[in-house]
Amino acid sequence: KAIDYMYASMNGSIRKVSILPTMKSHAKEYIYFRTDHHWTALGAYYAYVELMKAKGVAPLDLKADYTEKSYGDFLGSFYNDTNKNKKLEKKPDELIAYVPNFKTEMYYYEADGDKIVWPLVYDVSSYPGGYKYSAFAGGDNKYSRVQNMTEGAKGSCIVVKESFGNAMIPFIAGNYKYVYVIDYRYWDGSLSKLAESKGATDIIFINNVSATRNESLMNSLNKISK
Numbered sequence: 001k002a003i004d005y006m007y008a009s010m011n012g013s014i015r016k017v018s019i020l021p022t023m024k025s026h027a028k029e030y031i032y033f034r035t036d037h038h039w040t041a042l043g044a045y046y047a048y049v050e051l052m053k054a055k056g057v058a059p060l061d062l063k064a065d066y067t068e069k070s071y072g073d074f075l076g077s078f079y080n081d082t083n084k085n086k087k088l089e090k091k092p093d094e095l096i097a098y099v100p101n102f103k104t105e106m107y108y109y110e111a112d113g114d115k116i117v118w119p120l121v122y123d124v125s126s127y128p129g130g131y132k133y134s135a136f137a138g139g140d141n142k143y144s145r146v147q148n149m150t151e152g153a154k155g156s157c158i159v160v161k162e163s164f165g166n167a168m169i170p171f172i173a174g175n176y177k178y179v180y181v182i183d184y185r186y187w188d189g190s191l192s193k194l195a196e197s198k199g200a201t202d203i204i205f206i207n208n209v210s211a212t213r214n215e216s217l218m219n220s221l222n223k224i225s226k
Helices: 001-007 020-025 040-055 075-082 088-090 129-135 163-175 191-198 209-213 215-223
Strands: 066-074 093-100 104-109 115-117 143-148 155-160 178-183 200-206
Touching: 001 115, 001 178, 001 200, 001 209, 020 040, 040 093, 040 215, 066 129, 066 209, 075 088, 075 115, 093 163, 143 163, 163 178, 163 200, 209 215
Parallel strands: 155 178, 155 200
Antiparallel strands: 066 093, 104 115, 104 143, 143 178
16 A cells, blocks of 8 residues: 555656565565565566566566576574574575676775775675675665676666665666666765766666655655755
């Protein structure tokens, strides 16, 4: 009901991508972590497929265009929220990522302004269990740029997201030459000016629905809408 209400409140020119029916249809698959509030890379892929359908383009194939990698045990936010519950600890999640078979280049900016060149999907096998979700797109950074180095790649988009968007970036990167990623919790700028300066044809908002109950987060999102 909340999603329906929010979608009905949006401008008619905005394409709404309802992924709830899709996620329900895959409910028996490993699409959400048990010990963490995020979706898995597989769950993010199913959402990406629906996004591409709404855009009217073919999504990349998970098996043909990506290589599955396991980065070991993962104990996430729910594990920490339950004071490191021993039952959860005995049955950790597995951090599985899908590494693009096409070449990409990515950089991001840290909070202090330092520019960091980083892989789009990073091998976090050696990371402590609680930090492995940062395998995707360098984790939570205020601004990142991903370039698809495939010959003939074209188009650019801006992704406005919080942490749920991280796992979708490696998939979205396959359909554009440039993906500019903004984490609205940390980035402070004008979204419209950025879109104009980058020649972005699409602006993609990726949020988990519970973000809408957080007034501070929504105020941060509102601030960049100038």
